[in-house]
Amino acid sequence: MKPATRALLLAALLACGPVAPARAEGWSDRFVDKDDGAFDMSEHLLQYRGFLPVPIVITEPALGYGLGAGLLFFREPLADSRERSAARASRMAPPDIGFVAAFKTENGSKGGAGGYFRSLDGDRYRVFGAAAKMDLNLDYYGPTDQPRRFTLDAPSLLAQGLARIGESDFLVGLRYLYLGSSARFDGTLPPTVAAPQLEAHIGQMALVFDYDSRDNLFTPSRGAFVEVNLGAARPGLGSDSSFDTLQARGYVYLPLARDMVLGLRGDGSWTRGDVPFFAQPYVSLRGIRALRYQGRNAVATEAELRYDFTSRWSAVGFGGVGKAYGDATSFADARAVAAGGVGFRYLIARKLGLYAGLDVARGPEDTAIYIQVGSAWK
Numbered sequence: 001m002k003p004a005t006r007a008l009l010l011a012a013l014l015a016c017g018p019v020a021p022a023r024a025e026g027w028s029d030r031f032v033d034k035d036d037g038a039f040d041m042s043e044h045l046l047q048y049r050g051f052l053p054v055p056i057v058i059t060e061p062a063l064g065y066g067l068g069a070g071l072l073f074f075r076e077p078l079a080d081s082r083e084r085s086a087a088r089a090s091r092m093a094p095p096d097i098g099f100v101a102a103f104k105t106e107n108g109s110k111g112g113a114g115g116y117f118r119s120l121d122g123d124r125y126r127v128f129g130a131a132a133k134m135d136l137n138l139d140y141y142g143p144t145d146q147p148r149r150f151t152l153d154a155p156s157l158l159a160q161g162l163a164r165i166g167e168s169d170f171l172v173g174l175r176y177l178y179l180g181s182s183a184r185f186d187g188t189l190p191p192t193v194a195a196p197q198l199e200a201h202i203g204q205m206a207l208v209f210d211y212d213s214r215d216n217l218f219t220p221s222r223g224a225f226v227e228v229n230l231g232a233a234r235p236g237l238g239s240d241s242s243f244d245t246l247q248a249r250g251y252v253y254l255p256l257a258r259d260m261v262l263g264l265r266g267d268g269s270w271t272r273g274d275v276p277f278f279a280q281p282y283v284s285l286r287g288i289r290a291l292r293y294q295g296r297n298a299v300a301t302e303a304e305l306r307y308d309f310t311s312r313w314s315a316v317g318f319g320g321v322g323k324a325y326g327d328a329t330s331f332a333d334a335r336a337v338a339a340g341g342v343g344f345r346y347l348i349a350r351k352l353g354l355y356a357g358l359d360v361a362r363g364p365e366d367t368a369i370y371i372q373v374g375s376a377w378k
Contacts, residue, residue: 029043031044036311036312039348040347040348040350041348041349041354042351043351045349045354046351050074051072053069053071054071054072055067055069056070056101056103058105059370059371060368061288061289061290062139062289063138066103066106066109068102068104069102070099070101071099071100072098073098073099074095074097075097075118076095076096094217096118098114098115099113099115099116100114101114107137109134109136110135111132111134113130115128115130115158116129125162126160126171126173128159128161129158129159132156132158133155134154135151135153135154136151136154138152140190140193140294141292141293141294142190143329148185150183150184150185153183154179154180156177156179157177157178158176158177159176160173160174160175160208161173169212170209171210171212172207172209176203176237177204178202178203181278183198183277183278185198192277197276197277200241200279201239201240202238202240202279203235203239204232204239205232205237206232206245207231208229209226209229210225211224211226211227212226213225215253218349218374218375219345219355219374219375220251220253221255222254223253224253227247227250229245233245241273241274241275241276242273245270245271245275248267248268249267249268250265250266250267251265251375251377260305261305261306262304262305263303264301264303265301265377266301267284267301268298268299269298270296271296272296275296278291280295281294281296282294282295284322285302285320285321285337286302286359286370287340287363287368288339288364289368292363293323294324295326295329295334297324297326298322298323298324299323300320300323301320301321302319302321303318304316304318304376306345311347314345314355314357316342316343317340317343319338320340321339339364340361340362343358343372345357354373354374358371358372359372
C-alpha cells in the first residue's frame with residue numbers, strides 16, 4: 001500500500017461525528033474492549049464500511065499548523081478483508097479504500113487530493129491512482145542558511161501497479177508521476193535557481209521493488225519493509241527536463257523484549273541530470289522542516305525505541321542524523337544534521353495492533369510536534 005494511502009486509512013481513527021457500522025451496535029460494543037474495559041476502536045474499524053468523515057491536523061514546520069477534512073470510502077469492513085485474506089493467502093490483504101481530502105495551513109498553503117487503492121487476488125496485485133492540486137508556500141535555502149520564500153502551484157497525477165512474486169514478500173511494478181508546477185519567488189531569483197525551472201513539468205516513470213515482511217501494517221513490532229525505485233523523467237513522458245533518480249528506504253523492527261521494540265530506518269535519494277530545484281532531495285527527520293537541508297542527494301538514518309509500560313500505554317524515544325550533498329559539496333564535507341525527541345503511544349485498536357500518540361522533536365533550528373497514527377515511518 002502506498003504510504004499516503006495508509007496514512008489516510010489510519011487517520012480514520014480521528015474521525016468525529018456519527019458513524020454507520022456494518023451491523024447495528026451500541027457505543028460499548030464498538031468502542032470499549034471487553035477484555036480490559038479500555039477505550040478501543042478495534043470493533044469500530046473492523047466492522048465499518050461506507051463513507052467516513054476524517055479531520056486532518058497538520059503540524060509540518062515547513063507549512064505551519066493547519067487543519068483539513070477528508071472523506072474515506074471503505075469498500076468492505078476490515079473484518080471481511082481479514083476473512084478473505086485468511087481463505088486465499090497467508091497474509092492480511094490491505095483493504096480497498098478511496099479518499100478525497102482538502103487542507104489549509106497558517107502560512108497560506110492549501111490543497112486537495114483524491115485517490116483509490118485496491119488489492120486484488122488475495123493481495124497478489126496492488127493498484128493505486130491519485131490526483132492532487134497543491135498551492136504551497138515554502139522556504140528555499142539552497143547552499144545558504146538564508147531562506148527565500150516561494151510559492152509552488154503543483155497539480156499532480158500518480159498511478160502505480162505492483163505484482164507479488166509468487167508467494168513471497170517481494171512485489172515489483174511501475175509508478176508514473178506527473179507534476180505540472182509553477183513557482184514564484186518573492187523578489188529576485190536565488191543565484192542557484194534558473195528561470196526555466198520556475199515553470200517545470202515533470203513526467204517520470206519508475207521501476208519499483210518492494211519487500212514487506214512486517215507483522216502489522218499499522219504499528220509493526222517485527223519484520224522489515226524495503227522499497228527501491230529507479231526513476232527516469234524524459235520529454236516523452238511529459239517532462240520538460242531529463243533526469244534520473246534512485247530512491248531507497250528501509251525499516252527494520254526488532255523485538256528486544258516482550259515489552260520493547262527497536263526500529264531502525266534508512267532513507268536515501270540520489271539524482272542525476274537537470275532536476276528542478278523544488279524536486280531535489282532533502283533530509284527527512286522529525287524535528288527538521290521539509291526542504292531545509294536540500295541537495296542533489298540526501299541520506300538519513302533514524303532509530304526509535306518503544307517501551308510498553310502498560311498493556312495500553314507506551315513511551316517512545318527517537319533520534320537520527322542526515323546529510324544533503326551534491327555538486328558543490330561532497331558527502332564527506334556536507335554538514336551532518338541531527339534531530340531527536342520523545343513521545344507517547346496509546347494502543348487504540350488492540351485487535352489491529354494499532355497505536356496512536358504524539359511526538360515532540362528538536363532539530364538544529366526547530367521544535368516540532370507530530371501527531372502519529374500508526375508508525376511514524378510511512
